Amino acid sequence: MENFNANTQQNTSMQSMPQIPRMLPLKQVIHYTGLSSTTIYDMLDKKSNRYDPTFPIQVKLSKGRVAWVESEVSGWIEGKIAARFH
Template identity: 40%
Template sequence: MTTSKNQQIENQRLIRRKEVQTKTGLGASSIYAMMKNGEFPECLNLSERRVAWIESEVDQWIANRIAQHKATNAVMEA
């Protein structure tokens, strides 16, 4: 699957916590707990009180979760 140049640029944008929560369905405390355990992409500091995530990293995390789900279901059905 190839990604267009526009889509690559779009996925390089920084997204704030509220958008990460919307995309993943996770709450803030779950996001930070999973980050601490190395189970979720790290945020980067924009300023002293602002953080953001790289959208493509969050999208990849979502894709990995979906793949794990499908693999688990395939094993259970076999």
């Protein structure tokens, strides 16, 4: 009976924990989108003719290290899929 109570308490505390966003390194963004790193950075550059204001902006994690929020990349891809029918 004590194990059941301990498991119930653990499950309850895990459910109340905040969702931590998954961060994707450039290599995974390239994999998921099928875009090259040059294209991705061009899409983020307002001066580029490939600029896409809907593309997710990277998050600076540390000096020399950036990543993208997985849900934002996923949402961008889903938007592109939905837009093909319009």
